[in-house]
Amino acid sequence: xxxxxxxxxxxxxxxxxxxxxxxxxxxxxxxxxxxxxxxxxxxxxxxxxxxxxxxxxxxxxxxxxxxxxxxxxxxxxxxxxxxxxxxxxxxxxxxxxxxxxxxxxxxxxxxxxxxxxxxxxxxxxxxxxxxxxxxxxxxxxxxxxxxxxxxxxxxxxxxxxxxxxxxxxxxxxxxxxxxxxxxxxxxxxxxxxxxxxxxxxxxxxxxxxxxxxxxxxxxxxxxxxxxxxxxxxxxxxxxxxxxxxxxxxxxxxxx
Amino acid sequence: xxxxxxxxxxxxxxxxxxxxxxxxxxxxxxxxxxxxxxxxxxxxxxxxxxxxxxxxxxxxxxxxxxxxxxxxxxxxxxxxxxxxxxxxxxxxxxxxxxxxxxxxxxxxxxxxxxxxxxxxxxxxxxxxxxxxxxxxxxxxxxxxxxxxxxxxxxxxxxxxxxxxxxxxxxxxxxxxxxxxxxxxxxxxxxxxxxxxxxxxxxxxxxxxxxxxxxxxxxxxxxxxxxxxxxxxxxxxxxxxxxxxxxxxxxxxxxxxxxxxxxxxxxxxx
Numbered sequence: 351x352x353x354x355x356x357x358x359x360x361x362x363x364x365x366x367x368x369x370x371x372x373x374x375x376x377x378x379x380x381x382x383x384x385x386x387x388x389x390x391x392x393x394x395x396x397x398x399x400x401x402x403x404x405x406x407x408x409x410x411x412x413x414x415x416x417x418x419x420x421x422x423x424x425x426x427x428x429x430x431x432x433x434x435x436x437x438x439x440x441x442x443x444x445x446x447x448x449x450x451x452x453x454x455x456x457x458x459x460x461x462x463x464x465x466x467x468x469x470x471x472x473x474x475x476x477x478x479x480x481x482x483x484x485x486x487x488x489x490x491x492x493x494x495x496x497x498x499x500x501x502x503x504x505x506x507x508x509x510x511x512x513x514x515x516x517x518x519x520x521x522x523x524x525x526x527x528x529x530x531x532x533x534x535x536x537x538x539x540x541x542x543x544x545x546x547x548x549x550x551x552x553x554x555x556x557x558x559x560x561x562x563x564x565x566x567x568x569x570x571x572x573x574x575x576x577x578x579x580x581x582x583x584x585x586x587x588x589x590x591x592x593x594x595x596x597x598x599x600x601x602x603x604x605x
Numbered sequence: 606x607x608x609x610x611x612x613x614x615x616x617x618x619x620x621x622x623x624x625x626x627x628x629x630x631x632x633x634x635x636x637x638x639x640x641x642x643x644x645x646x647x648x649x650x651x652x653x654x655x656x657x658x659x660x661x662x663x664x665x666x667x668x669x670x671x672x673x674x675x676x677x678x679x680x681x682x683x684x685x686x687x688x689x690x691x692x693x694x695x696x697x698x699x700x701x702x703x704x705x706x707x708x709x710x711x712x713x714x715x716x717x718x719x720x721x722x723x724x725x726x727x728x729x730x731x732x733x734x735x736x737x738x739x740x741x742x743x744x745x746x747x748x749x750x751x752x753x754x755x756x757x758x759x760x761x762x763x764x765x766x767x768x769x770x771x772x773x774x775x776x777x778x779x780x781x782x783x784x785x786x787x788x789x790x791x792x793x794x795x796x797x798x799x800x801x802x803x804x805x806x807x808x809x810x811x812x813x814x815x816x817x818x819x820x821x822x823x824x825x826x827x828x829x830x831x832x833x834x835x836x837x838x839x840x841x842x843x844x845x846x847x848x849x850x851x852x853x854x855x856x857x858x859x860x861x862x863x864x865x866x867x868x869x870x871x872x873x874x
Contacts, residue, residue, distance in 0.1 A: 399766075402769075403770065404766065404770055426764065426766050430764055430765070431763065432639075432763050435762060435763050436638070436814065436818045436819060437763065438819065442763070445756075445763060446767075446771075448757065449771045450771070453757040454756070481818040483818075
């Protein structure tokens with residue numbers, strides 16, 4: 351049995367007293383490549399922000415394995431980054447190390463070396479001294495991953511990472527994620543599973559509730575229930591594991 | 606210039622200009638990067654309320670300004686964090702209320718009423734030695750805080766959500782940055798006044814952005830540009846008898862235009 355790294359336990363959360371997620375449970379295990387799938391406004395990003403500790407659940411809890419504490423990499427939507435801020439790629443990658451225990455200290459020699467090695471790994475050396483304002487969408491995305499990787503995370507959570515990159519960059523980007531998945535757990539939030547069809551191994555569908563079942567193949571009916579509209583499955587033949595939603599019936603049983 | 610430095614008021618003016626430039630150079634790049642120019646303008650007008658209350662109580666006006674601006678900075682930080690009101694709404698309200706309090710208290714102050722124009726447009730030539738000491742204290746506080754919390758301020762300016770995910774005390778850092786902005790504003794009020802201080806917070810940064818894309822370098826250049834603008838404005842004010850605050854701002858605007866034009870010309874060749 352794989353080691354559980356993150357356990358979301360019966361979490362309820364929302365905004366302005368309106369619940370966006372209700373009684374959601376999800377286990378993220380070592381080596382997983384999970385897609386958090388669902389329509390816009392369905393609560394995917396909210397779930398990720400709860401996992402990242404940005405929000406505190408109204409009910410329920412989130413348990414992190416001790417190996418994940420301080421080693422949870424986050425790649426938020428690139429729109430949240432202030433691209434007008436005058437900073438080079440190298441300095442930006444270093445900011446990934448700024449945490450509550452370190453924001454009063456200078457970067458150590460070891461941290462600078464680690465940033466250099468991540469930049470090399472993500473093939474950002476050419477733009478190392480470039481201002482982030484001048485990066486392409488693909489370079490920006492790689493830089494945001496580098497910023498997450500500089501922590502040497504056990505789990506990397508990416509929120510809509512392919513939104514602002516072209517098709518060629520997307521292919522390289524997915525290769526990179528597959529490569530990272532050899533040693534790290536990957537969680538990707540997306541409303542479109544198509545680009546990930548041949549790489550992910552689990553899907554969790556989020557639309558206010560979270561649907562999940564242990565074995566069996568993803569059926570169009572599952573997604574139709576979640577999206578509330580006809581859905582065509584583009585990634586045929588890939589085993590999907592849905593997550594159990596404890597309080598709600600499995601959509602396959604009634605859909 | 607050396608001749609005019611024999612006067613104590615000119616010495617004070619030079620110190621005030623240098624201190625204001627150092628503060629602008631440190632704080633200005635954050636204000637511009639975080640798009641907080643409007644907040645700074647709101648805080649500066651709120652300061653007017655503190656000046657009025659201090660006059661009415663017979664205290665040093667700067668103490669009143671510091672107190673009310675710090676209060677406003679904490680209030681903005683709290684209201685913004687808790688999303689109680691929209692940012693621009695909060696600023697608009699504290700701006701107008703601050704001005705109204707100032708005008709009201711100055712009106713109620715018995716005896717000689719201070720000239721409102723001095724606060725609104727500033728007069729670097731009227732800065733007292735005690736105000737210089739006070740400014741020096743403020744500048745030390747700002748520099749020490751900036752040195753200690755620099756990485757935290759960078760993190761919240763670059764990507765607030767990522768900073769939250771990393772567990773940084775974002776609320777505390779945002780409020781801290783607002784407090785440093787507030788302290789800088791109080792110093793700047795003496796130099797260029799409430800209305801024109803935004804120019805000193807933004808023009809040196811705009812000039813620095815034209816010549817560098819590194820944040821630390823922009824800070825250094827902003828300090829130097831601020832000093833050039835203040836000293837130039839001071840000299841112009843003394844020699845052609847023109848209002849000092851306006852001279853400083855106009856020289857800053859001219860310098861920015863010249864740098865921009867030079868860059869455009871050099872880019873063509």
